[in-house]
Amino acid sequence: MLLNTLLLALRSIRRNLMRSFLTILGIVIGVSAVITMVTLGNGATLAVQNQISGLGTNLLQVRPGQRMGPGSGGATAPAFKETDADVIASQIGGILAVAPEARTGSTLVAGGRNWSSSVIGSTNAWLETGNWTLADGRAFSDDELRAGAAVCLIGETVRRELFGTRAAVGEQLRVKQISCEVVGLLASKGQGAFGNDQDDVVLMPIKTLQRRITGNTRVNTLLVSMAQGSDADRVKSSMTQLLRERRKLAPTDEDNFNVLDTKQLAETLSGTTKVLTMLLGAVAAVSLLVGGIGIMNIMLVSVTERTREIGLRLAIGALEREVLLQFLIETVVLASLGGVIGIVLATGASIGLSALMDVPYIFNPGVNLLSFVFSAGIGVLFGYFPARRAARMDPIEALRHE
Numbered sequence: 057m058l059l060n061t062l063l064l065a066l067r068s069i070r071r072n073l074m075r076s077f078l079t080i081l082g083i084v085i086g087v088s089a090v091i092t093m094v095t096l097g098n099g100a101t102l103a104v105q106n107q108i109s110g111l112g113t114n115l116l117q118v119r120p121g122q123r124m125g126p127g128s129g130g131a132t133a134p135a136f137k138e139t140d141a142d143v144i145a146s147q148i149g150g151i152l153a154v155a156p157e158a159r160t161g162s163t164l165v166a167g168g169r170n171w172s173s174s175v176i177g178s179t180n181a182w183l184e185t186g187n188w189t190l191a192d193g194r195a196f197s198d199d200e201l202r203a204g205a206a207v208c209l210i211g212e213t214v215r216r217e218l219f220g221t222r223a224a225v226g227e228q229l230r231v232k233q234i235s236c237e238v239v240g241l242l243a244s245k246g247q248g249a250f251g252n253d254q255d256d257v258v259l260m261p262i263k264t265l266q267r268r269i270t271g272n273t274r275v276n277t278l279l280v281s282m283a284q285g286s287d288a289d290r291v292k293s294s295m296t297q298l299l300r301e302r303r304k305l306a307p308t309d310e311d312n313f314n315v316l317d318t319k320q321l322a323e324t325l326s327g328t329t330k331v332l333t334m335l336l337g338a339v340a341a342v343s344l345l346v347g348g349i350g351i352m353n354i355m356l357v358s359v360t361e362r363t364r365e366i367g368l369r370l371a372i373g374a375l376e377r378e379v380l381l382q383f384l385i386e387t388v389v390l391a392s393l394g395g396v397i398g399i400v401l402a403t404g405a406s407i408g409l410s411a412l413m414d415v416p417y418i419f420n421p422g423v424n425l426l427s428f429v430f431s432a433g434i435g436v437l438f439g440y441f442p443a444r445r446a447a448r449m450d451p452i453e454a455l456r457h458e
Contacts, residue, residue, distance in 0.1 A: 080394030082347025087398025089340035097333025099415035135274035150286030155181035177265025193240030204263030211255035348434035355442035380447035387439025395431030
């Protein structure tokens with residue numbers, strides 16, 4: 057009986073292909089919108105996590121001032137010293153590397169070309185804290201770091217803008233009034249978590265930057281990379297206490313520095329994108345309900361058009377539940393077909409938009425399955441009323457219908 061009822065429902069759908077397609081259009085749009093929004097949201101979340109992890113593994117950034125961002129008070133708070141990094145590395149357990157960082161902006165000149173970029177002064181520990189690798193050349197030697205030699209490492213963007221297709225290692229690069237030798241090329245890392253170009257950078261020994269470019273011994277940032285498995289709260293507490301002692305702060309004084317945990321930042325940003333993904337998915341799901349109402353309207357019209365057919369079936373012995381089942385299966389088939397088409401369209405749209413937005417494409421079988429089940433459930437929910445109306449018709453009145 058069930059097979060015959062299914063065949064009857066499919067035959068009815070096939071008789072009105074155009075109307076059937078227009079009927080399921082709302083379901084198609086709803087399913088594809090939900091899946092596309094959730095897939096792109098998951099990809100954006102993963103992209104944010106990857107970009108934050110690109111800043112460094114288990115990285116703490118310590119800066120002068122009481123809070124991050126504009127108006128943080130960093131201009132009035134005393135800067136760090138290079139020795140602060142050495143003391144943290146030697147006196148606090150669970151530390152993998154500590155790098156002092158001084159930073160300035162400058163116009164770079166090489167081979168008749170110029171380019172404005174960030175110039176950073178630090179040690180080889182800077183490479184370790186930021187997960188940097190070398191694509192060519194070498195890191196600084198101990199003698200170069202101690203003497204403040206005129207050597208530098210450059211990012212891929214600087215190499216491209218100043219040297220074109222030529223190899224940069226061994227070439228001379230002028231930074232303000234000094235000429236330094238390019239001894240290494242940093243492997244490309246691309247766009248950062250805040251939209252900045254991480255490859256647009258020049259790294260030189262911190263003593264070189266301080267003595268020959270900035271003319272002071274200020275250290276703007278301490279980059280602290282914790283060992284895998286370290287207790288971040290314990291490390292931050294110990295480091296805070298140590299820096300308070302070195303900066304001679306009284307017990308009642310507030311910290312005149314701030315510590316940013318990139319892992320917490322990644323979790324916060326990921327949580328935000330997940331909430332936005334759920335919100336967009338919920339908004340898109342509203343179109344599924346609209347599609348369900350459209351299916352109910354069309355099925356009510358279909359019941360009216362097929363009144364004589366229903367009356368004839370009931371008159372020759374068809375049971376009410378058989379008529380109910382026929383129309384209910386017809387509605388569920390329509391809704392399920394819309395769900396399948398929506399999944400196919402959403403997959404194509406998600407792949408294309410992920411490439412366009414430069415975010416990873418993450419196939420989520422759970423979302424696809426849930427969308428399909430939900431679309432079938434919409435068919436049951438909104439198809440029951442038209443089906444019940446058809447099943448409860450009086451055969452005699454139905455046969456008299458014109």
